[in-house]
Amino acid sequence: MRMAELSSRTGVPVPTIKYYLREGLLPPGERTSPNQALYDESHVRRLKMVRALVEVGKLSIAAVRDVLDAVDAPEKIPFNVLGEMQDRLGPIHPEGSGELWEQADTQVRELLRRRGWLADPDCPPARSLVAALATLAELGRTDLIDLVEVYADAAELVAKVDVTKVVRDQGMDDVVEGAVIGTVLGETMIIALRRLAHQDATARLYGVDRSGGDDE
Amino acid sequence: MRMAELSSRTGVPVPTIKYYLREGLLPPGERTSPNQALYDESHVRRLKMVRALVEVGKLSIAAVRDVLDAVDAPEKIPFNVLGEMQDRLGPIHPEGSGELWEQADTQVRELLRRRGWLADPDCPPARSLVAALATLAELGRTDLIDLVEVYADAAELVAKVDVTKVVRDQGMDDVVEGAVIGTVLGETMIIALRRLAHQDATARLYGVDRSGGDDE
DNA sequence: CAACGTGGATAGTGGAGCTATCTGCTATCG
DNA sequence: CGATAGCAGATAGCTCCACTATCCACGTTG
Numbered sequence: 001m002r003m004a005e006l007s008s009r010t011g012v013p014v015p016t017i018k019y020y021l022r023e024g025l026l027p028p029g030e031r032t033s034p035n036q037a038l039y040d041e042s043h044v045r046r047l048k049m050v051r052a053l054v055e056v057g058k059l060s061i062a063a064v065r066d067v068l069d070a071v072d073a074p075e076k077i078p079f080n081v082l083g084e085m086q087d088r089l090g091p092i093h094p095e096g097s098g099e100l101w102e103q104a105d106t107q108v109r110e111l112l113r114r115r116g117w118l119a120d121p122d123c124p125p126a127r128s129l130v131a132a133l134a135t136l137a138e139l140g141r142t143d144l145i146d147l148v149e150v151y152a153d154a155a156e157l158v159a160k161v162d163v164t165k166v167v168r169d170q171g172m173d174d175v176v177e178g179a180v181i182g183t184v185l186g187e188t189m190i191i192a193l194r195r196l197a198h199q200d201a202t203a204r205l206y207g208v209d210r211s212g213g214d215d216e
Numbered sequence: 217m218r219m220a221e222l223s224s225r226t227g228v229p230v231p232t233i234k235y236y237l238r239e240g241l242l243p244p245g246e247r248t249s250p251n252q253a254l255y256d257e258s259h260v261r262r263l264k265m266v267r268a269l270v271e272v273g274k275l276s277i278a279a280v281r282d283v284l285d286a287v288d289a290p291e292k293i294p295f296n297v298l299g300e301m302q303d304r305l306g307p308i309h310p311e312g313s314g315e316l317w318e319q320a321d322t323q324v325r326e327l328l329r330r331r332g333w334l335a336d337p338d339c340p341p342a343r344s345l346v347a348a349l350a351t352l353a354e355l356g357r358t359d360l361i362d363l364v365e366v367y368a369d370a371a372e373l374v375a376k377v378d379v380t381k382v383v384r385d386q387g388m389d390d391v392v393e394g395a396v397i398g399t400v401l402g403e404t405m406i407i408a409l410r411r412l413a414h415q416d417a418t419a420r421l422y423g424v425d426r427s428g429g430d431d432e
Numbered sequence: 433c434a435a436c437g438t439g440g441a442t443a444g445t446g447g448a449g450c451t452a453t454c455t456g457c458t459a460t461c462g
Numbered sequence: 463c464g465a466t467a468g469c470a471g472a473t474a475g476c477t478c479c480a481c482t483a484t485c486c487a488c489g490t491t492g
Contacts, residue, residue, distance in 0.1 A: 003438070015482050018440075023480095035439045035488050045355075052351045054480095056344075058307050061480065082418050086411050091274050093404075117412060118419040125411035128272075132404040135268045139261075141397055143381070150377045151406045152413075154370040159413030161366045163421060165359070181357055183414070187407050188309075188348040190367050194406070195302050195341035196333060197368075197375030198399070202298050203334040205379060218469070231451050234471075239449095251457050251470045270449095277449065437490075444483070451476070458469075 003029075006039045010047045017047070025050050025065050049181075057184035063088050071176050082179055087124055089183065093131035104133035107145075115152060162186060219245075222255045226263045233263070241266050241281050265397075273400035279304050287392050298395055303340055305399065309347035320349035323361075331368060378402060 007014045020026045026046055029037030046068075053059045053067065066088035095101075108130050109121045120126065129148075136144050166178040223230045236242045242262055245253030262284075269275045269283065282304035311317075324346050325337045336342065345364075352360050382394040 013482085014438095016480090019481060022440090029439090031439090033489070036490080037439065048355055052355060056309060056347050056351050082414060086415075093272060112412070117416040119412040119415040123412075123415070125408040125415075128404055128408040129412070131272050132401045132408070135272050136397070136401055139264055139268060139397060141394065143384075144394065144398055144401075147377065147381055147398070147402065148405055148409070150374060151402070151409050154374050155406065155409035155413040156416075158366060158370050159410055159417045161363065162410075162414065163417040165363055167421065168359075178357065178360065181352070181355060182360055182363070183411070185348045185352055185360075186363065186367070187410070188344055189364055190371065190406065190410070191403050192341040192344040192348070193364070193367050193371035194375055194378075194403070195399070196328070196335040196339075196345070197371040198298060198378065199302075199335040199339070199341075200333040200372075201375045201379040205383065220469080229451080230469095232449090235450060238471090245470090247470095249458070249470095252459085253470065433492105435491090438488080440486090442483100442485080445481080446479105448479090449477095451474100453474080454472085456470095458467100460465105460467090462463100462465095 001039050002037070003039065006043055006047065009044050010051065012047055012051060020047070020050060023061055023065060025061065025068060049177075052181070053184055056188055059089065059184070063090055067180055071180060082183075083120075083123070085180060085183060090124065091128075092124055093128045095127070096131060096134050098134075100137045101130065101134045104130045104137065107133055107148075111148065111152060115156070158186075158190070217255050218253070219255065222259055222263065225260050226267065228263055228267060236263070236266060236277075239277055239281060241277065241284060265393075268397070269400055272404055275305065275400065279306055283396055287396060298399075299336075299339070301396060301399060306340065307344075308340055309344045311343070312347060312350050314350075316353045317346065317350045320346045320353065323349055323364075327364065327368060331372070374402075374406070 001009070003014055003017060006012075007017055012020075017026065021028060026043060029039040029043065031037045049068070050064055053064045054061070059067070067085050070084035070088070108126055111117075112119055112121055112126075133145060133148065136142065162182055166182050167175055170178065217225070219230055219233060222228075223233055228236075233242065237244060242259060245255040245259065247253045265284070266280055269280045270277070275283070283301050286300035286304070324342055327333075328335055328337055328342075349361060349364065352358065378398055382398050383391055386394065
């Protein structure tokens with residue numbers, strides 16, 4: 001198919017597809033002459049993937065490129081791709097400094113040690129956690145810090161199922177792709193569900209029913 | 217204190233503070249003359265809060281303003297503030313269309329009904345969930361859809377603890393503020409922990425140890 | 433063979449989040 | 463009292479991002 005069809009099949013405007021091609025998010029089509037090219041199903045799929053990461057996952061274009069490069073890399077082991085991905089999926093939280101940050105850093109290392117998690121205490125996710133804990137302390141809400149244990153329980157539960165689900169009877173390609181999709185869309189779903197569950201928990205506590213009620 | 221001290225106490229540059237004042241993220245200082253103003257501890261606190269939401273929570277300036285307006289509103293009930301907040305905390309996922317979206321929409325309503333959650337099936341979080349599910353279907357990864365049940369279990373667990381923790385022996389002001397902080401920073405922590413747990417689960421599966429090892 | 437469509441290159445757009453400059457005014461120190 | 467340094471506020475500018483619009487020469491198609 002040509003670009004116009006690629007566009008209509010995915011709902012992405014032609015100029016945007018050109019932009020993605022320039023940015024290396026989409027591999028070039030098969031050229032039939034110096035200024036004509038054909039695209040196939042793999043392009044459709046890739047383009048949907050890009051849109052999913054950009055629209056639902058709110059990734060930057062640069063992050064999408066990096067992630068997809070990792071997906072395409074030969075010799076890919078899910079474990080490595082996972083690391084690459086996490087390094088790129090950002091957001092990167094700026095390093096803070098001060099006693100509060102050091103305490104938070106210690107808390108995180110301690111948490112990983114205590115739970116026996118085989119995880120890098122210097123990777124971006126760990127830094128995010130440190131930043132969040134330090135910020136809690138800075139805001140004087142140390143009372144909220146022990147929530148992290150509950151979150152860790154939940155994360156452990158979820159991650160186990162995630163991994164077994166993504167790995168089950170699939171070729172390597174599907175596993176890697178599933179890891180990307182699962183990580184990004186999974187986060188969206190988890191956050192959304194937590195907020196919905198907050199509505200429920202708060203509604204029960206205060207005796208209000210927002211479900212099905214009129215909007216406002 | 218004057219603006220320079222407010223700046224040094226929080227690490228936020230003076231021009232940025234001025235910008236936040238213009239944008240209404242920070243209430244104006246108490247004026248002592250047409251071109252002099254004093255700021256107090258409440259400004260320090262507010263500024264830290266703004267930075268927490270912007271840097272750690274990755275909220276837009278507009279979202280921060282909206283959230284803080286809701287926090288400041290009189291007659292605030294945590295339940296209402298929670299709703300306001302969720303409407304503002306975005307990201308808003310664009311409405312999709314087509315059969316896939318309708319199926320996803322049904323799935324979400326079904327999920328809420330089945331679990332008996334008192335939550336609005338048309339609120340932004342529910343829309344996010346629909347978008348994620350529809351996108352999964354669009355990408356042909358319907359195998360990942362039943363993960364949502366596990367996520368819902370985890371969300372239920374987490375939300376219950378969140379709410380009881382935030383509400384425990386606090387004045388209304390602290391509850392509302394805690395809800396904001398807890399929602400935003402909690403999300404950061406949960407995502408970070410899930411990624412760390414993924415590292416662990418993948419490392420165990422493939423027999424690799426990334427913890428404490430050399431970087432790369 | 434003529435008109436519309438195409439791929440590629442280049443430049444422009446609009447929004448977000450600051451940042452720099454300018455202009456009076458003011459606190460303060462000698 | 464007066465020089466000087468700092469202050470608040472207004473305005474304009476900057477950089478980055480994600481597109482979007484315009485050109486152009488060539489190609490496909492009726």
